[in-house]
Amino acid sequence: MQTNLTPSVQQTPQGQEADAILRTCVHCGFCTATCPTYQLLGNELDSPRGRIYLIKAFLEGNPVTEETQHHLDLCLTCRACEAACPSGVKYGRLIDIGRDLLEQAVARPLSERLKRWGIRQVLPNSILFNPLLQIGQTLRPLLPQSLKNHIPPKIAFTPYTPTAHARIMLVLDGCVQPALAPKTNADAMKVLDKLGIRLISAPQAGCCGAVDYHLAAHEEGLTRMRQNIDAWWTFVEQGAEAIVMTASGCGNMVKEYGYYLKDDPQYASKAARISAICRDLTEVILQEGLDKLKPAPDLPPSPEMVAVHVPCSLQHAQRQPFILPNLLKKLGFKLTIVPDGHLCCGSAGTYSLFNKAVANQLLDNKINALQSGQPSVIVTANIGCQAHLQSKSQVPVKHWIELVAERL
Incomplete structure (x- = not known):
């Protein structure tokens, strides 16, 4: 051109x-x-x-x-x-x-600017997001169904304490996942513990920067990236092997830190190193081997039929369209056929908050495709997609690592 x-x-x-x-x-x-x-x-x-x-x-x-x-x-x-x-x-x-x-x-209307600013203040900030979610969950029984669908019920779970293995990897807690799906990282710790890896989080690490950056607040997004690098760097210097992503949207962002900070003389080399050791959870488990995670030969096969939703961030941005279905197949799960698996579910970070009509049409199409094989559960690899799908799904929507952890 x-x-x-x-x-x-x-x-x-x-x-x-x-x-x-x-x-x-x-x-x-x-x-x-x-x-x-x-x-x-x-x-x-x-x-x-x-x-x-x-x-x-x-x-x-x-x-x-x-x-x-x-x-x-x-x-x-x-x-x-x-x-x-x-x-x-x-x-x-x-x-x-x-x-x-x-x-x-092009100046946006004041109301739209305030909405975008408000979302950037709340979603990446657990101090604000968590109490607001708790209020919503408390009032959930009183809300109309249209609002109730977008507020997941409280989840009872027990935090997992990993064994003190010599091998250590870092995990990003992220923005909303600890509140919306607290089992995800706990189950990831349990599964990697089985593989001889201690998965820990850096207390000072927070939002990956995607919320700000993709809403055209680039400097704020870059600041969050630098804060995460600072939070991780001591662990990396001490031998942490990888930064494991249980949310593929965050993983896509962190894998590109090296690009976003390439012109920053203070952070360019560190960002490149962080991106180089960033791994999606699927990549880590496949690399470490599946033998220890397979069910015992004398156990009957699981009767569950699983519909797999591969998030766009994993299949398109990270170019891993088959890694999740292949991993689950190798672990013995029965998968349904999902038509048009390459099309987005409509979540797309904050997209569903700003473009509800299109997001809802895409969601309806995706739900119909996922449920067409009559699964007993739908699994995905990204918290935004998980919450979006669950708002209309007639069957449970989980992070795929929950299925694996349940069999250990």
């Missing part, structure tokens, strides 16, 4: 990166076949190719409006287009740049 970016844009690092990405696009249209919003809305401007044209026009000095911003907002950043693109267009990075620059050019 030929470009003619304005000099003021071309002279910035963001502009130069955007220019390089734009020039790799050859207009082929492969992306439109995999884009959930284009499949749903049928508007070229709500496809990756259309959004690329909008970003290009903006960076070349053409006028932009709230309509331009709306089409970029409707992007899920699921990155299915990247996985399908034969030219290797780095669309995820381009949409981040486009949104950031457009945020500066």
Whole structure:
């Protein structure tokens, strides 16, 4: 694609990166076949190719409006287009740049700015989020069903204390997962304990930075990334082998810390190291071997039929579309067939909070696909997807590690 970016844009690092990405696009249209919003809305401007044209026009000095911003907002950043693109267009990075620059050019209504600011203050902050969730859970029986569905009931669980193995790996607690699904990391500790690994969390580590960064608050997102690196670094220097991600959305972000902080002289090398040792939980377990996790030969096979939802962050961004189903198959679980598994469920970080109509349509489609094989349980690998799916699912939705831990 030929470009003619304005000099003021071309002279910035963001502009130069955007220019390089734009020039790799050859207009082929492969992306439109995999884009959930284009499949749903049928508007070229709500496809990756259309959004690329909008970003290009903006960076070349053409006028932009709230309509331009709306089409970029409707992007899920699921990155299915990247996985399908034969030219290797780095669309995820381009949409981040486009949104950031457009945020500066087009003023949002005050109410929308306050909503975005409020979500950025609450979701990544357990001191605010946890009490609000507890209030919602207390009032849940009194709420209408439409609200009740979005507030998971309280979960009783016992914290797991791992054995003092010589091998240590770090786990990120993250923003909302400890409150919404406290069993996830506890079960991950239990499973890795069986493999001779002590899984611990760094107390000062918090939000991965995705909430801020993908809402065009880049500096705030980068600050959270630096805080996590500081929280982990002593453990890494002392021999922690990996940073294990039980939420694939966070994992995608941490695996790209090296890119986001590449121009920071104080953090570039540390960020690259953190990204290099970041592993999704599926990767760790497959690498360590499954023999110790398989059920005893004399045990009858599990009668459960499992529908697997592979989050976009795992299958598209991390390019691991089959790792979770293959792992569960090797452990003896029976999996249903899930049509259109490549399409997003509509959660997409904070997307479902801002674009409810599209998110709900995608959710309905995903629930129908997941339940079409009549499973007894649905499993996923990301807390946002898990909460989103459970809001409408007729069968339980769990993190996949719960199924594995239940058999130990």
